[in-house]
Amino acid sequence: MFKVLVSDPISDMGIQQLMDAPDVAVDKKTGLSEDELVAIIGEYDALLVRSQTRVTARIMEAAKSLKVVGRAGVGVDNIDLQAATQRGIIVINAPDGNTITTCEHTFAMMMALARHIPQAYAKTVGGTWDRKSFLGVELRNKVLGVLGMGRIGSEVAKRAKAFGMEILGYDPFLTEEKAAKLGIKLASVDEIVRNADFMTVHTPLTPETRHMIGPDQFAVMKKGMRIVNCARGGIIDEQALVQAVNEGIVAGAAFDVFESEPPAPDHPFLSNPKIIVTPHLGASTVEAQENVAIDVSEQVLHILRNEPFQNAVNMPPIPANVMTKLQPYFELGEKLGSFITQLLNGAVEEINISFSGELAEVDTQPLTRYIAKGIFGHHLGADQVNIINSLHLAKERGVNIVTSQSQTAKDFTNLITVSLRAKNETRLVAGTLLTGYGPRIVQIDRFTVDVPPVGHLVLISHNDKPGIIGRIGTLFGSKEVNIATMQVGRQIEGGAAIMVLSVDKGVPKELLSEMLELPDLNKAKEIILS
Numbered sequence: 001m002f003k004v005l006v007s008d009p010i011s012d013m014g015i016q017q018l019m020d021a022p023d024v025a026v027d028k029k030t031g032l033s034e035d036e037l038v039a040i041i042g043e044y045d046a047l048l049v050r051s052q053t054r055v056t057a058r059i060m061e062a063a064k065s066l067k068v069v070g071r072a073g074v075g076v077d078n079i080d081l082q083a084a085t086q087r088g089i090i091v092i093n094a095p096d097g098n099t100i101t102t103c104e105h106t107f108a109m110m111m112a113l114a115r116h117i118p119q120a121y122a123k124t125v126g127g128t129w130d131r132k133s134f135l136g137v138e139l140r141n142k143v144l145g146v147l148g149m150g151r152i153g154s155e156v157a158k159r160a161k162a163f164g165m166e167i168l169g170y171d172p173f174l175t176e177e178k179a180a181k182l183g184i185k186l187a188s189v190d191e192i193v194r195n196a197d198f199m200t201v202h203t204p205l206t207p208e209t210r211h212m213i214g215p216d217q218f219a220v221m222k223k224g225m226r227i228v229n230c231a232r233g234g235i236i237d238e239q240a241l242v243q244a245v246n247e248g249i250v251a252g253a254a255f256d257v258f259e260s261e262p263p264a265p266d267h268p269f270l271s272n273p274k275i276i277v278t279p280h281l282g283a284s285t286v287e288a289q290e291n292v293a294i295d296v297s298e299q300v301l302h303i304l305r306n307e308p309f310q311n312a313v314n315m316p317p318i319p320a321n322v323m324t325k326l327q328p329y330f331e332l333g334e335k336l337g338s339f340i341t342q343l344l345n346g347a348v349e350e351i352n353i354s355f356s357g358e359l360a361e362v363d364t365q366p367l368t369r370y371i372a373k374g375i376f377g378h379h380l381g382a383d384q385v386n387i388i389n390s391l392h393l394a395k396e397r398g399v400n401i402v403t404s405q406s407q408t409a410k411d412f413t414n415l416i417t418v419s420l421r422a423k424n425e426t427r428l429v430a431g432t433l434l435t436g437y438g439p440r441i442v443q444i445d446r447f448t449v450d451v452p453p454v455g456h457l458v459l460i461s462h463n464d465k466p467g468i469i470g471r472i473g474t475l476f477g478s479k480e481v482n483i484a485t486m487q488v489g490r491q492i493e494g495g496a497a498i499m500v501l502s503v504d505k506g507v508p509k510e511l512l513s514e515m516l517e518l519p520d521l522n523k524a525k526e527i528i529l530s
């Protein structure tokens with residue numbers, strides 16, 4: 001008999017199939033502390049949660065029989081994925097079940113914002129008949145900027161069209177063709193910020209999306225914009241937003257999510273009359289809660305019964321023979337994927353991977369999965385992409401992956417070459433594993449280099465002219481950013497060249513802009529590899 005613990009309020013109808021299963025016993029115990037969970041988790045084979053239970057490494061450690069943690073929802077930020085993977089516990093989510101509900105909540109927020117519904121309600125029930133203070137705006141003929149055109153963002157865009165809105169969308173995987181099919185216009189974050197009347201965010205919270213709307217964006221924002229966040233707290237810089245509201249740059253904001261939940265009683269959103277809030281209710285409808293619970297229960301049953309399953313968000317065990325041969329290359333592959341995706345401007349349309357030298361002797365598909373994980377994990381969030389779903393995510397986004405193998409690997413015993421093609425450019429990176437030295441990037445586009453793929457790197461395109469290295473060194477020194485190593489690559493003397501710096505900490509944005517003012521410096525880009 002399998003024992004399943006449901007530790008958050010999850011729809012009864014959704015978990016009915018588990019309760020009806022003859023080989024499963026379900027216990028519902030909500031509101032447990034970490035200590036209480038640690039004390040009882042040892043007896044369970046499966047754990048079902050929403051977002052309240054924090055499934056920590058301590059809980060995983062005590063979970064001697066646990067095979068699966070099922071998250072009835074999308075975000076798995078309350079589950080320690082690394083600890084789960086280390087212990088061979090599969091984590092699954094229910095990515096589709098609450099899409100429409102959250103999209104509808106976004107609309108509810110947008111309309112409440114446009115027509116001051118919460119403020120007008122509060123006054124009316126408080127006994128004041130005030131028809132003057134709440135002059136609203138129509139959605140019709142307004143420009144809506146959508147940041148993040150995945151499941152929810154795309155549904156929001158569809159519905160916004162029915163309201164007669166013009167939609168500008170941005171997503172690293174949105175091509176002009178896909179945008180045209182959706183009847184929207186592909187735009188940059190900057191274009192959205194400067195032109196939209198309403199803006200809504202639907203990305204995961206990743207290092208790249210954290211504060212993607214902050215002081216720099218508010219400084220150039222179209223005056224009177226209205227902003228909605230029903231995705232994750234922290235995508236919009238909360239302090240900067242309050243300032244922008246107070247300065248009249250932002251006419252109003254509607255937030256379902258906070259950087260820290262629940263927000264402190266003195267959180268500035270809670271006392272600002274132009275900011276309306278809900279307590280993370282995006283997914284809270286009868287239908288969505290049933291959908292996600294049904295989806296997750298079905299997959300939990302498959303896993304317990306050792307049947308094929310879907311929606312895993314962490315890594316399953318890899319057969320030992322494959323592991324021995326390929327494992328040394330996994331980290332390199334993922335880093336190459338992450339490196340090259342950070343270099344590409346525009347939406348990736350095709351990924352070409354070539355495995356050369358001794359790598360051509362084995363089935364490299366697991367390695368392809370790691371490379372795809374590096375490419376997609378950078379934009380979709382490391383907690384959402386793993387080697388199980390990385391190829392599926394590529395397919396879902398219409399990105400073709402072409403792999404090839406070759407016995408010869410230039411001067412190396414092994415070589416992985418990854419190139420990404422977007423509409424207007426193709427970028428390439430190649431890496432190898434050097435015995436005794438570890439992973440190395442050995443080629444970037446057409447330039448030969450020798451760079452360990454780790455930490456903070458700065459890639460600079462420049463003209464090979466005397467003095468440029470000194471000028472860059474001086475500039476970094478003046479900003480207290482220490483350059484640990486410097487690699488220069490060129491093809492001919494005096495021609496186009498690249499420089500790769502590895503630095504000890506993040507590079508301030510103003511340093512990158514100041515660098516571009518140096519003579520003979522063409523482009524500079526920070527690349528972060530964990």
Ligand SMILES: NC(=O)c1ccc[n+]([C@@H]2O[C@H](COP(=O)([O-])OP(=O)(O)OC[C@H]3O[C@@H](n4cnc5c(N)ncnc54)[C@H](O)[C@@H]3O)[C@@H](O)[C@H]2O)c1
Nearest residue numbers: 075102148149150151152171202203204230231282283379
């Ligand atoms: N409020 C709620 O209760 C609630 C409910 C469901 C989902 N969510 C959250 O909503 C968000 C979206 O969910 P989804 O199901 O649509 O996810 P999704 O993975 O389908 O879509 C997310 C999209 O964001 C894009 N993206 C990543 N980085 C970006 C960047 N820098 N700029 C622009 N786009 C970027 C990705 O390419 C992807 O297409 C997630 O954060 C999810 O956790 C919240």
Ligand SMILES: O=C(O)CC[C@@H](O)C(=O)O
Nearest residue numbers: 050051073074075283284
């Ligand atoms: O469980 C919830 O209500 C929140 C769900 C939502 O944030 C998600 O990421 O799916």
